Amino acid sequence: MNEFYHTGENKKQFVQKMFDDISGKYDFLNHLLSLGIDLYWRRVLVKRLNLKDGQDVLDVATGTGDVGFTILKHHDVKIIGLDYSYKMVCYAQKKAKSKNKSDKFKFVQGDGENLPFEDNSFNVLTISYGFRNIGHYEQAMVEFNRVLKPGGTCAILEFQEPHSKFFGKIYQFYFKYILPRIGAFFARSDAYRYLPESVQNFLNREEMIKLMESKGFTNAKVEDLTFGVTSIFTAKKINSKKN
Numbered sequence: 001m002n003e004f005y006h007t008g009e010n011k012k013q014f015v016q017k018m019f020d021d022i023s024g025k026y027d028f029l030n031h032l033l034s035l036g037i038d039l040y041w042r043r044v045l046v047k048r049l050n051l052k053d054g055q056d057v058l059d060v061a062t063g064t065g066d067v068g069f070t071i072l073k074h075h076d077v078k079i080i081g082l083d084y085s086y087k088m089v090c091y092a093q094k095k096a097k098s099k100n101k102s103d104k105f106k107f108v109q110g111d112g113e114n115l116p117f118e119d120n121s122f123n124v125l126t127i128s129y130g131f132r133n134i135g136h137y138e139q140a141m142v143e144f145n146r147v148l149k150p151g152g153t154c155a156i157l158e159f160q161e162p163h164s165k166f167f168g169k170i171y172q173f174y175f176k177y178i179l180p181r182i183g184a185f186f187a188r189s190d191a192y193r194y195l196p197e198s199v200q201n202f203l204n205r206e207e208m209i210k211l212m213e214s215k216g217f218t219n220a221k222v223e224d225l226t227f228g229v230t231s232i233f234t235a236k237k238i239n240s241k242k243n
């Protein structure tokens with residue numbers, strides 16, 4: 001039985017408050033609990049974007065901005081980071097200032113399900129470990145499609161269940177028993193119980209591809225990283241005459 005909500009308005013409110021509460025510890029715990037592998041996963045994501053200098057990028061559920069900062073190490077682009085948690089946005093803004101990136105990386109507090117941008121605004125949209133936390137996946141995917149330019153790239157980095165049975169057992173043990181205990185020691189105790197439960201309740205690879213293709217994307221692909229613990233989903237917005 002589930003302890004948490006995994007869809008709808010209750011989930012949205014819970015997630016927003018949870019990330020507000022853990023914002024100050026988020027980076028530290030991310031790197032500790034993933035043993036630093038999260039940095040590698042975000043680097044691979046950025047490589048798959050095929051960015052060109054001068055392009056416009058929207059990083060939805062930007063959190064403390066790590067995808068954007070990784071992008072800016074390699075590309076001269078303009079990025080907007082949007083997050084539902086006000087405190088995460090404040091934290092990301094401070095990081096941008098301290099890294100001297102405030103001119104290239106701007107932040108907005110907002111909802112990924114209702115994006116405050118015009119149609120066809122961005123060349124690339126990224127969302128890293130955020131999509132699973134969204135209350136209404138279909139609504140968000142429609143919005144991602146709407147704000148991307150025709151031919152634009154949507155790239156989603158997200159946890160998945162690993163393929164290998166042997167590795168899957170180790171992963172389950174770590175995710176269910178170790179991670180929540182370490183997390184509880186440093187931050188809100190339920191946040192790291194929510195994490196494994198949310199992964200279990202999330203869409204699988206086939207469902208993600210189907211969702212992307214049903215909401216105006218084409219050429220949807222999945223690439224598994226680290227035995228399939230994490231996957232990168234990419235797709236292009238269909239070029240239609242309407243756009």
Ligand SMILES: C[S@@+](CC[C@H](N)C(=O)[O-])C[C@H]1O[C@@H](n2cnc3c(N)ncnc32)[C@H](O)[C@@H]1O
Binds near residue numbers: 012129
């Ligand atoms: C696990 S963090 C990921 C942060 C960052 N992208 C990263 O890779 O570290 C998930 C983020 O999703 C945000 N989030 C959840 N639901 C959202 C929504 N509906 N709209 C925008 N952001 C949302 C949370 O506030 C949180 O900052």
